[in-house]
Amino acid sequence: MKPIDLTVPLGIGTPAWPTYEPLQVKYFKRLAPNGANGQLVTHSNHVGTHLDGEIHFFTPGKDIASLTFDYLMHDGVIVDLSDAVEDYDIYTSKMVEERVEVREGDILIIHTGYHAYGWDQPTADELRYMLKHPGPDREFAEWARKKKLRWIGVDCGSADHPFNTAIRGWCPRQAKECEAHFQKKYGRSLEEIFDDSKYQLMHIELFNHHIVHAECVGGDIDLLLNQRVQIGCFPWRFVDGESSISRIVAFVEDDRYEELMKQKARRPLTRFGDVAHFDIKEYHRKIHEEARRAAAPKKPAAAPKKPAAAPKKPAAPKKPAAPKKPAAPKKPAAPKKPAAAPKKPAKKKPAKKK
Secondary structure, X not given: OXXXXXXXXXXXXXXXXXXXXXXXXXXXXOHHHHOOOEEEEEOOOOEOOEEEOHHHOOOOOOOHHHOOHHHHEEEEEEEEOOOOOOOOOEEOHHHHHOOOOOOOOOEEEEEOOHHHHOOXXXXXXXXXXXXXXXXXXXXHHHHHHHHOOOEEEEOOOOOOOHHHOOHHHHOHHHHHHHHHHHHHHHOOOHHHHOOHHHOOHHHHOOHHHOOEEEEOEOOOHHHHOOEEEEEEEEEOOXXXXXXXXXXXXXXXXXXXXXXXXXXXXXXXXXXXXXXXOOOHHHHHHHHHHHHHHHHOOOHHHHHXXXXXXXXXXXXXXXXXXXXXXXXXXXXHHOOHHHHHHHHHHHOOHHHHHX
């Protein structure tokens, strides 16, 4: 098994979730004159790829240190919804199940396509990444509970719709845009769709059922669209931690890894070495198209080869060389033997009696 990194690069340019403390780094020791470099790091838990723990929203829940490897590592699936969603949209469980098989107890990572706007990408757009990404309604949370999902991951700022969070009050201009979008697409207002009873439902209505989620997933996620893989999340062993910066990794078989690396070699990369997106339209047209083809089972490809072998059998008609057998008529040479028969009459020896 080999790893595929699904983590965004972490640096002082990595945005934290709005109003949260960003990463800050300073040197407090240097090689000269201290003989070693040393850094002091401060940040919130909600910067870069991170795992929200239960006690982030559920006081009697588990801290990060209490999450077992059996929980954090398991079979899962990465679903690609980028062809079905746009700014401010609502995605559904139906969209997920139309694209992948989600099994009970799976880890589910949702690729909305909005990691293309992450700070590490050439198409970076922090407002779009944090404020305009799609999100689910209560139906999705209920489905997640029925499926008994282990945990969920998303490739954008939050597992909740941004305007079902405190962002609605912080960003009135984008709230107006979202309101107009909802009215046009769903025929309902923002308040009607996300009333107070649904506030941050992906946090409040799932963490108390032990279904937490990771946010800001990215890295080479595009190599694994609509594919089943083994997934692991590796946060700190953080006692009393409400959440934690994490490394998220997918694990694939060696031969599959080699194929994925060949695909990656044909694509442009970011300065951090991940698959890059120079234009969102190209992103949808080329990268996703290639990823979906790669996700298609290889068996159907093998099937057509068999019919190709079948036509070779018709080559058997070449045996009509058998008509050469009609040359058998040449055997009438046999009648030449009767020509020998007349020789027998040479028994005219009785003439000697004369």
